[in-house]
Amino acid sequence: NAGVTQTPKFRILKIGQSMTLQCTQDMNHNYMYWYRQDPGMGLKLIYYSVGAGITDKGEVPNGYNVSRSTTEDFPLRLELAAPSQTSVYFCASREGILVMNTEAFFGQGTRLTVV
Amino acid sequence: GQQVMQIPQYQHVQEGEDFTTYCNSSTTLSNIQWYKQRPGGHPVFLIQLVKSGEVKKQKRLTFQFGEAKKNSSLHITATQTTDVGTYFCAGPIDYKLSFGAGTTVTVRA
Incomplete structure (x- = not known):
């Protein structure tokens, strides 16, 4: 099993460009999350999903969009990139429904720089 | 806003010494989890505590709820x-x- 896979690992965007960060998991987990981590800071929740077709905003959703058309995939879309979106982005998943209290598995992260 | 608070933000420790980090929630939690992130890496699950007053050990690490x-x-x-x-x-x-x-x-050798 690959676990949680994020692509790309690194990306440099120009201000105003758009991109999609990909996240896929092969553990059949219901819950998926997108976090951003600024240098020396903690993890801030951007969006989350409790199952296919269901998404909801976290603490810092502005400037981002998500979709969850399948259980496996949870892409994060950045529209009109801004320097404030320079960060490391982590996707995570966990079981959630059948077993309420389960650990989260994280992807390797995407390091995004907006210039 | 953030509902789980953690202190201290930084801990500089001499090798061989002990230290403790604390976590406080604004609401009662069904469970608490601990993760470790190595420099340049991603968070990795360490342990989960579920019961009131629970204590768990992993070698030199002791977790308490x-x-x-x-x-x-x-x-x-x-x-x-x-x-x-x-x-x-x-x-x-x-x-x-x-x-x-x-x-x-951070650890001072």
Whole structure:
């Protein structure tokens, strides 16, 4: 099993460009999350999903969009990139429904720089 | 705003010394989880505490869940250079997994 896979690992965007960060998991987990981590800071929740077709905003959703058309995939879309979106982005998943209290598995992260 | 608070933000430790990091929630938690993130890496699950007053040990690491299930602590004894990294606590609040800001540990040899 690959676990949680994020692509790309690194990306440099120009201000105003758009991109999609990909996240896929092969553990059949219901819950998926997108976090951003600024240098020396903690993890801030951007969006989350409790199952296919269901998404909801976290603490810092502005400037981002998500979709969850399948259980496996949870892409994060950045529209009109801004320097404030320079960060490391982590996707995570966990079981959630059948077993309420389960650990989260994280992807390797995407390091995004907006210039 | 952030509902899980963690202190201290930074911990500079002499190799061989002990230290403790603390986690507090604004709400009662069904469980608390601890993660470790090595420099340049991603968070990795360490342990989960579920019961009020629960104490669990992993070698030199001791984890405790408060009686009111609103606070937790991680105590590391005889710190080693392999303990370097950021330790996060996390609590499930609604369907979200809310992380504390983390305690970043550096070790002086």
